[in-house]
Amino acid sequence: MGYDSWGDGRLTLSRPLVWSEYGGSKFAVYSPEDQTNLFLREERGRVTHIEWRDADESKKYDVLSELTELAALLRLFDVTVTGWLVRSGENIGDVERYTIVDGVVVSEKAVLRWPDGSTV
Numbered sequence: 001m002g003y004d005s006w007g008d009g010r011l012t013l014s015r016p017l018v019w020s021e022y023g024g025s026k027f028a029v030y031s032p033e034d035q036t037n038l039f040l041r042e043e044r045g046r047v048t049h050i051e052w053r054d055a056d057e058s059k060k061y062d063v064l065s066e067l068t069e070l071a072a073l074l075r076l077f078d079v080t081v082t083g084w085l086v087r088s089g090e091n092i093g094d095v096e097r098y099t100i101v102d103g104v105v106v107s108e109k110a111v112l113r114w115p116d117g118s119t120v
Contacts, residue, residue, distance in 0.1 A: 007052035016046035
């Protein structure tokens with residue numbers, strides 16, 4: 001039992017990473033048994049973006065710390081990202097968007113606004 005969330009979106013790298021840059025990272029290899037929420041998508045020996053390991057219903061408790069760790073890795077190689085990741089939780093209105101701006105993770109909570117201007 002626990003709180004489930006769903007993921008959407010992806011972060012695209014400004015340039016591909018090669019194995020020597022990301023090979024030692026826990027995010028490097030995609031395997032259903034891996035315990036990270038995010039992974040570095042490898043295509044033809046290069047990483048071009050960051051994706052959800054499992055976008056479907058799953059526990060996503062450590063997304064912010066994982067993104068912070070990935071942002072630190074990318075800063076080492078002067079790699080920037082565009083795009084976003086979104087986590088939607090079980091509860092209505094529990095939606096959070098993550099971006100990386102100037103090497104720093106930015107987390108924003110969605111606000112549900114009614115036509116009269118009131119929020120939930």
